[in-house]
Amino acid sequence: MTVGELYGKLKDKSKWFFMERDIERIFSALRSSGDFWEVLDRSEVPVLLVSWLVGEFEREGLVEVVEEEVRLTEEGRRFCEENRIPEHRRLECPWCRGKAVHVEAYMKVLREFKRLVSERPKPLRQYDQGFVTEESTIARVVLMAARGDLEGKKVLVLGDDDLVGLALALTGAPGEVVVLDIDDRLLDFIENKAREVGFHGLEVRRADFRDPLSEDLVGRFDVFLTDPSESLPALRAFIGRGVVGLKGIGGAGYFGLTRAESSLWKWRELEKILVQDFGMAITDIIHDFNAYLGWGYEREMKAWNYLPVKSEPKGIWYRSCWFRIERVEETHLENAPIEGEIVEDDEMATA
Amino acid sequence: MTVGELYGKLKDKSKWFFMERDIERIFSALRSSGDFWEVLDRSEVPVLLVSWLVGEFEREGLVEVVEEEVRLTEEGRRFCEENRIPEHRRLECPWCRGKAVHVEAYMKVLREFKRLVSERPKPLRQYDQGFVTEESTIARVVLMAARGDLEGKKVLVLGDDDLVGLALALTGAPGEVVVLDIDDRLLDFIENKAREVGFHGLEVRRADFRDPLSEDLVGRFDVFLTDPSESLPALRAFIGRGVVGLKGIGGAGYFGLTRAESSLWKWRELEKILVQDFGMAITDIIHDFNAYLGWGYEREMKAWNYLPVKSEPKGIWYRSCWFRIERVEETHLENAPIEGEIVEDDEMATA
Numbered sequence: 001m002t003v004g005e006l007y008g009k010l011k012d013k014s015k016w017f018f019m020e021r022d023i024e025r026i027f028s029a030l031r032s033s034g035d036f037w038e039v040l041d042r043s044e045v046p047v048l049l050v051s052w053l054v055g056e057f058e059r060e061g062l063v064e065v066v067e068e069e070v071r072l073t074e075e076g077r078r079f080c081e082e083n084r085i086p087e088h089r090r091l092e093c094p095w096c097r098g099k100a101v102h103v104e105a106y107m108k109v110l111r112e113f114k115r116l117v118s119e120r121p122k123p124l125r126q127y128d129q130g131f132v133t134e135e136s137t138i139a140r141v142v143l144m145a146a147r148g149d150l151e152g153k154k155v156l157v158l159g160d161d162d163l164v165g166l167a168l169a170l171t172g173a174p175g176e177v178v179v180l181d182i183d184d185r186l187l188d189f190i191e192n193k194a195r196e197v198g199f200h201g202l203e204v205r206r207a208d209f210r211d212p213l214s215e216d217l218v219g220r221f222d223v224f225l226t227d228p229s230e231s232l233p234a235l236r237a238f239i240g241r242g243v244v245g246l247k248g249i250g251g252a253g254y255f256g257l258t259r260a261e262s263s264l265w266k267w268r269e270l271e272k273i274l275v276q277d278f279g280m281a282i283t284d285i286i287h288d289f290n291a292y293l294g295w296g297y298e299r300e301m302k303a304w305n306y307l308p309v310k311s312e313p314k315g316i317w318y319r320s321c322w323f324r325i326e327r328v329e330e331t332h333l334e335n336a337p338i339e340g341e342i343v344e345d346d347e348m349a350t351a
Numbered sequence: 352m353t354v355g356e357l358y359g360k361l362k363d364k365s366k367w368f369f370m371e372r373d374i375e376r377i378f379s380a381l382r383s384s385g386d387f388w389e390v391l392d393r394s395e396v397p398v399l400l401v402s403w404l405v406g407e408f409e410r411e412g413l414v415e416v417v418e419e420e421v422r423l424t425e426e427g428r429r430f431c432e433e434n435r436i437p438e439h440r441r442l443e444c445p446w447c448r449g450k451a452v453h454v455e456a457y458m459k460v461l462r463e464f465k466r467l468v469s470e471r472p473k474p475l476r477q478y479d480q481g482f483v484t485e486e487s488t489i490a491r492v493v494l495m496a497a498r499g500d501l502e503g504k505k506v507l508v509l510g511d512d513d514l515v516g517l518a519l520a521l522t523g524a525p526g527e528v529v530v531l532d533i534d535d536r537l538l539d540f541i542e543n544k545a546r547e548v549g550f551h552g553l554e555v556r557r558a559d560f561r562d563p564l565s566e567d568l569v570g571r572f573d574v575f576l577t578d579p580s581e582s583l584p585a586l587r588a589f590i591g592r593g594v595v596g597l598k599g600i601g602g603a604g605y606f607g608l609t610r611a612e613s614s615l616w617k618w619r620e621l622e623k624i625l626v627q628d629f630g631m632a633i634t635d636i637i638h639d640f641n642a643y644l645g646w647g648y649e650r651e652m653k654a655w656n657y658l659p660v661k662s663e664p665k666g667i668w669y670r671s672c673w674f675r676i677e678r679v680e681e682t683h684l685e686n687a688p689i690e691g692e693i694v695e696d697d698e699m700a701t702a
Contacts, residue, residue: 021499021601021677028499084503084526091453091497095446100637102442146442148372148379152435175435250372268632268679275626281619284672285636287451321635326372328619 001060003083010056016049016346017265024085026050026057027072031080032088034069036309037317042088044259047349051306058308068311092288099289101142103135109170110138116170116193117163121185123295128229128343129161129183130295130318130350139289140225140254140322141167147283147324149223149252150174156217156245158209158226158238162290165190169199178217180207209234210338213241218335221245225254227290227320230261231345235270237338243278243327244335251327253280256290256320261348279331282323289322295350303349318350352411354434361407367400367697368616375436377401377408378423382431382438385420387660388668393439395610398700402657409659419662443639450640452493454486460521461489467521467544468514472536474646479580479694480512480534481646481669481701490640491576491605491673492518498634498675500574500603501525507568507596509560509577509589513641516541520550529568531558560585561689564592569686572596576605578641578671581612582696586621588689594629594678595686602678604631607641607671612699630682633674640673646701654700669701 007020022045029042036054040047054070057063062076072080079085092098103110114134123129141164144150150168154176157165163186165179177194179202181187187204194202207214224242228235235257242253257267274280294313298304358371373396380393387405391398405421408414413427423431430436443449454461465485474480492515495501501519505527508516514537516530528545530553532538538555545553558565575593579586586608593604608618625631645664649655 019601019679025499086499086502088499089456089496091456091493093444093447093451093453096444096451098451100444100447100449100451102444105440105442142442145440148376148437148439151437250370264632264634264677264679267634268626268630271622271626271633275619275622279619281615282622282633282636283615283618284638285633287635326615328370328615 001079003085006060010053013056014049014052016046016052017263018049022049023053024083026053027076027080027085028088030063030070030072030076031085034071035314036070036307036311037313037315039070040260041317041319042090046263046347047260047303048306048347049263051303051308054308065308068309070308098287099139100286101139101146103139103142106138106142106171109141109167110134112170112197113138113167116166116197120163121183121189123161123297124183125297125300127161127183128350130292131161131163132290132292133316136290137162137164137167140164141171143284143286143322143324144223144254145173147252153222154220156180156221156224156242158224158242159228160186160190162227163190164225165202165204166193169194169202170197172199174201177202178221179204182206182208209237209241210342212335212337213244217245219245219247221251222247223252223254227256229343229348230258230266231343231348232266232269233338233342236273237342239274240278240333241335243280244333246327248330249327253325255323257323258318258320260318261350263347266347274325277331278325278333279327279329280325281328282325284322284324286322288319290320291316292318292320301350352430354436357411361404364407365400365403367397367403368614369400373400374404375434377404378427378431378436379439381414381421381423381427382436383440385422386665387421387658387662388664388666390421391611392668392670393441397614397698398611398654399657399698400614402654402659405659416659419660421659449638450490451637452490452497454490454493457489457493457496457522460492460518461485463521463548464489464514464518467517467548471514472534472540474512474648475534476648476651478512478534479701481643482512482514483641483643484667487641488513488515488518491515492522494635494637494673494675495574495605496524498603504573505571507531507572507575507593509575509593510579511537511541513578514541515576516553516555517544520545520553521548523550525552528553529572530555533557533559560588560592561693563686563688564595568596570596570598572602573598574603574605578607580694580699581609581617582694582699583617583620584689584693587624588693590625591629591684592686594631595684597678599681600678604676606674608674609669609671611669612701614698617698625676628682629676629684630678630680631676632679633676635673635675637673639670641671642667643669643671652701
């Protein structure tokens with residue numbers, strides 16, 4: 001059987017956007033691991049689609065679930081060989097783990113950050129929270145320094161379970177940091193710790209990104225960061241509020257986007273919005289820059305029911321790519337309220 | 352004086368797209384080095400614009416040219432401090448030099464490649480040639496392996512002074528490699544060396560990218576690579592021919608784009624074309640992935656007359672960011688001939 005034939009059998013049954021390449025990507029991941037969470041991570045195909053497809057592959061006799069592992073059958077291995085699907089290899093730089101920046105240049109900040117965040121609030125499913133490793137947070141700050149987005153800059157953080165605001169405070173470098181979040185526990189934590197380390201340019205405010213950005217924050221910042229829920233309406237809302245907060249041309253933004261909850265179809269739709277509507281150039285997309293720690297509510301997330309294997313993840317399995325964008329044209333931006341629930345779409349798995 | 356005030360003085364005199372940020376970027380680079388080529392490299396502002404601006408800064412008493420060096424004056428240093436413009440820091444990972452991939456995983460290929468290319472043809476100005484370090488070429492191959500774009504794949508290389516075709520041949524991994532170039536010297540070299548290493552899946556053909564892609568190559572490939580001249584018409588032509596060569600959805604492309612010859616305005620225009628017209632999602636943009644060796648015709652290039660310092664570069668000063676794109680929608684593509692000269696625009700400096 002060719003990949004094209006298998007795709008032909010399945011494509012009309014899928015409720016998700018899906019391409020032949022996704023079949024290749026999943027089999028390539030399956031050749032490299034039997035741990036389903038690792039397969040999810042390596043395949044770079046949306047979680048719900050992988051879960052459904054692995055069930056279909058099982059029906060086709062290409063994979064089998066044995067003792068909490070998803071394994072290729074004899075026929076599955078033949079399928080890979082006939083279609084020249086190689087074993088997945090990550091091949092990221094072993095030093096920076098593909099982050100491309102030199103986190104060790106901020107080793108003191110990293111060490112201090114690790115000490116400070118040990119009592120951080122636990123992630124809440126209600127707010128689609130789930131935070132990244134301390135190295136990921138500090139790498140964001142290092143990237144900002146490398147791109148001239150740190151020293152003396154006014155920085156807006158929209159949603160901060162990753163505690164970037166606190167990391168920024170630790171560097172002492174920004175001119176101003178404003179952290180917006182819906183969760184008072186986080187805001188209190190960040191405010192207290194920033195005061196503890198003696199940074200006085202940080203302000204926290206409770207905000208819901210369905211509401212317009214507060215008037216006094218509009219057009220005030222050089223840089224924003226956000227790590228949105230990945231429905232298109234939420235991406236547009238979070239990133240859009242950030243762009244509204246920028247001073248204008250030359251203003252920069254950073255945000256994360258996964259392959260686990262966003263197909264490349266969604267990537268492209270978002271990129272159209274960024275480039276066309278928001279007037280931004282995309283300057284960097286760093287693959288798997290952010291590594292997320294388990295958030296402790298895996299069993300409650302939407303994807304759990306779809307998983308072919310009901311074991312808890314053993315390590316990091318959820319990563320996001322990190323975008324940098326920079327404003328090139330003063331396009332017209334909306335700062336209007338958004339009605340209804342925005343953190344839902346067919347590809348979202350963790351909410 | 353603020354950056355905004357200086358910008359106000361200069362913006363109407365410039366014939367290039369130019370933003371306040373560019374002034375910051377140049378001063379940040381000037382704080383870190385007096386070598387003009389290093390300033391060009393670090394500022395990430397188009398070469399011709401930097402050259403012109405440095406002249407204007409000199410008139411303003413902010414910089415001075417002394418003994419082949421561009422230095423900040425006392426007033427220039429004060430300008431940086433008052434505007435909180437920090438010294439530029441590259442902060443790339445010292446191991447992979449910001450490439451994010453593990454080139455050492457292909458050490459044998461790299462070593463063999465270095466041996467083979469020692470007799471490569473010299474770059475010709477007539478074709479806007481200028482090649483990257485061997486590490487950059489092999490890093491492209493490693494990235495392809497990591498993204499599932501190598502093993503068993505049909506690969507089209509459009510223009511190959513970087514000898515990617517030969518590097519691909521050395522891995523033995525692709526199903527097929529077709530190299531197109533206008534320069535017979537390169538084609539002969541690649542063909543002979545590929546035969547020497549025993550790879551028989553490589554074909555070379557003379558081609559001019561102003562002509563349509565040959566019919567038998569249309570819709571045939573899984574992956575393409577190109578490193579175009581950076582006028583928008585040339586970018587559209589080179590990358591467009593590559594996309595026309597792809598099988599369709601799931602097909603991937605790679606290409607380089609600099610800040611030295613392309614403002615972020617041009618970046619955005621190109622990104623609109625990629626996303627909108629070509630139906631691609633941009634999956635990776637790896638900053639300064641490609642490092643170019645001096646091409647030996649610096650004195651003949653367009654920028655030379657504009658340079659405030661007429662010394663030859665001492666090291667690598669010209670880099671490009673490396674894009675990966677993947678086809679998501681079968682948009683309508685043109686494969687029509689293009690009339691006239693396409694490798695010229697106001698930002699281009701090296702042709």
